[in-house]
Amino acid sequence: MEVFAKLENIIKVQDVSYAYTAEGNAANVLEHVSLAVPRGQFVAVLGHNGSGKSTLAKLCNAILTPSEGVVYVDGVDTRDEEMIYEIRQNVGMVFQNPDNQIVATIVEEDVAFALENLGVEPKEMRKRVDDALKEVGMYDYREHAPHQLSGGQKQRVAIAGIIAMRPACIVLDEPTAMLDPKGRREVLKTIRGLNRDYGITVVLITHYMDEAAKADRVVVVDNGRVILDDTPKNVFSHVEKLKGVGLDVPQSTELIYELRKAGYPVDSHIIDEEACVNEILRLLEE
Structure with a gap:
């Protein structure tokens, strides 16, 4: 029997709390969080700095283990030290x-690095490296030095290094935070393609509302607790609640919110520009 049983939920967080300890004092950054991530879903996790969202990401990969509660990866308890290697694959x-x-001086060597450590046979390694670089649009740069690449290109190489290992899920902890707008677009397009075309489950930790709006589901974390968990349209309709915890909403949603405050009968669930334009045109026609 295989250890990983291909359960419906690739990640299950069950009543989890986590506390960092400094100078003998423990401070909870997550408190009794429960959520499940179905296989193949694209989930965005939002929260301001210090909300606990990055801690949640590290718990999903067994970089951290819960102070209380349990995190399961495909049914395997992340506290099982004998299974850490398999969990992270x-x-x-x-x-x-x-x-x-990025640890190597040539792009394709960097993507191959983890596979070499896994003892993957050379012919299979070559195929995986080439496939991974093609999937993130970096195959033509395979013989380049990583330091010559832009930030967005480097991040796509880092993603290629992960997908060469053929994971069922990728957790990305603010992967576009250090990138310019072009780099952000490149990386987000890559992430969406991996989810849509290859069925890879994606958990994207972000503070960019437009990135979260592209997900299947948005989870909002504040002060270590999940305060919203729904589709992007439903989550971003809670404009005042999001602003109350220091978060913004997509610009289209903000405009619709202001129109509603002014008394115009517009749909509060609009999150993209095209739908916003159509709603304003409808108002003008009426």
């Missing part, structure tokens, strides 16, 4: 700064 992690994940 099943759920790959991409961090904010790609320079912290």
Whole structure:
């Protein structure tokens, strides 16, 4: 029997609390959080700095283990130290700064690095490296030095290094925070393509509302607790609640919110520009 049983939920967080300890004092950053991530879903996790969202990301990959409660990856308890290696193959992690994940002087060698450590046979390794670089649109740069690449290109190479390991899920902890708008678009397009075209489960930690709006589901974390968990349209309709915890909403949603405050009968669930334009045109025609 296989250890990983291909359960419906790739990640299950069950009544989890986590406390960091400093100078003998413990401070909870997550308190009794429960959520499940179905296989193949694209989930965005929002929250201001210090809300606990990055801690939640690290718990999904067994970089951290809960102070209380349990995190399961495909049914396996992340506290099981004998299974850490398999858990991290099943759920790959991409961090904010790609320079912290790039270890080689040639792009294709960097993507192959983890596979070499896994003892993957050379012919299979070659195929996985080429496939991964093609999937993130970086195959033509395979012989380049990573330091010559833009921030967005480096991050796509870091993602290629993870997907070469063939994970079922990728957790990305603010992968576009250090990028310019072009780099952000490149990386988000790559993430969406991996989810849509290859069925890879994506957990995206972000503070960009437009990125979260592209997800299947948005989870909002504040002071260590989940305060909203729904579709992007439903989550962003709670404009005042989001602003109350220091978050913004997509610009289209903000405009619709202001129109509603002014008494215009517009749909509060609009999150993209095209729908916003159509709603304003409808108002003008009426």
